[in-house]
Amino acid sequence: MFREVAAYSGVDEKLPTKGKQGIIIPKGGSTLVILEGGNGLTVQSTLPAQVHVHEFKTKQERADATRNATNPSDAIRRLDAGSWRIFSIKGDNPVGIDKVTVEAKNQANKSEATLKVIVLEKKTVKVAIRPVQVRDPDSKKFVSLGSAADPDKLLKEMNAIWNLQANVYFEPLGRTDVATIDGVATQAVIEATKLQNGFLQERDKDSALTFFLVYRVRDGRPVRGFTIAKDRISLIGDDRSDSTMAHEAGHFLGSLNEKGNYSSEYGHPENDQEMLMHEYHTGTKIPYSAVPNFNYGYHSTS
Numbered sequence: 032m033f034r035e036v037a038a039y040s041g042v043d044e045k046l047p048t049k050g051k052q053g054i055i056i057p058k059g060g061s062t063l064v065i066l067e068g069g070n071g072l073t074v075q076s077t078l079p080a081q082v083h084v085h086e087f088k089t090k091q092e093r094a095d096a097t098r099n100a101t102n103p104s105d106a107i108r109r110l111d112a113g114s115w116r117i118f119s120i121k122g123d124n125p126v127g128i129d130k131v132t133v134e135a136k137n138q139a140n141k142s143e144a145t146l147k148v149i150v151l152e153k154k155t156v157k158v159a160i161r162p163v164q165v166r167d168p169d170s171k172k173f174v175s176l177g178s179a180a181d182p183d184k185l186l187k188e189m190n191a192i193w194n195l196q197a198n199v200y201f202e203p204l205g206r207t208d209v210a211t212i213d214g215v216a217t218q219a220v221i222e223a224t225k226l227q228n229g230f231l232q233e234r235d236k237d238s239a240l241t242f243f244l245v246y247r248v249r250d251g252r253p254v255r256g257f258t259i260a261k262d263r264i265s266l267i268g269d270d271r272s273d274s275t276m277a278h279e280a281g282h283f284l285g286s287l288n289e290k291g292n293y294s295s296e297y298g299h300p301e302n303d304q305e306m307l308m309h310e311y312h313t314g315t316k317i318p319y320s321a322v323p324n325f326n327y328g329y330h331s332t333s
Contacts, residue, residue: 034065036063039316076132086118158189162175196316205238210229274314301321
């Protein structure tokens with residue numbers, strides 16, 4: 032089978048179709064993949080004019096390729112022993128889902144492992160990340176509603192999940208200044224279904240999505256974050272994890288049509304807690320099959 036070199040690096044080992052894996056490739060770029068137990072097999076693309084396969088055979092190539100592996104020394108040992116082979120899969124132009132595969136075939140020309148390929152244009156999504164302050168009714172002074180946070184760090188957390196797995200880049204960073212919201216008590220828990228108008232007014236008009244950093248969020252029950260995709264707003268609580276904002280961005284991107292306009296809500300379709308869009312916000316995996324959902328306007332030449 033085909034295996035990922037490093038976790039969440041653009042290879043999905045668990046496609047629903049038995050015996051098949053999937054790989055995400057950026058247009059003009061490449062993604063690394065390991066073939067486990069592939070000695071003697073011929074590995075090639077079904078569309079070699081657009082999707083190219085290169086095997087790393089020298090020690091230097093293998094060392095460079097496995098530097099970010101979960102266990103580099105173990106990877107090198109397996110490669111040297113021949114139980115693993117490592118390949119770079121490159122895509123010149125966008126290629127549609129289920130249009131191209133990389134096949135590992137035996138001498139009888141029978142496929143022993145299949146890697147489904149999708150090649151994507153880089154998608155950039157500008158987001159704003161704004162802390163919220165409210166007016167104290169007693170002192171009349173402004174008080175921060177949530178804890179201070181570094182917007183650049185939060186952006187990096189999102190990109191660490193989205194770049195390699197979906198070729199989505201949250202950049203450039205929009206407004207990061209404090210948003211002043213009236214009608215909200217200090218240390219208030221924001222009820223997402225009863226959102227104050229101030230949040231709508233404080234959206235960054237030049238960003239696709241505005242994240243508001245608040246104390247706590249509720250959607251009838253406590254949640255770490257909540258996104259109102261139609262209004263291009265996401266509320267993020269102090270109890271967020273390092274994947275909460277990436278998860279909420281998924282609700283937003285999945286709600287858009289091919290023109291980038293709101294179409295319908297995108298919920299929690301994943302059952303595996305490893306997945307980013309599971310309802311418990313515990314995972315970071317974006318499955319191969321879901322990638323087109325998040326690339327609004329996605330098209331291919333094949």
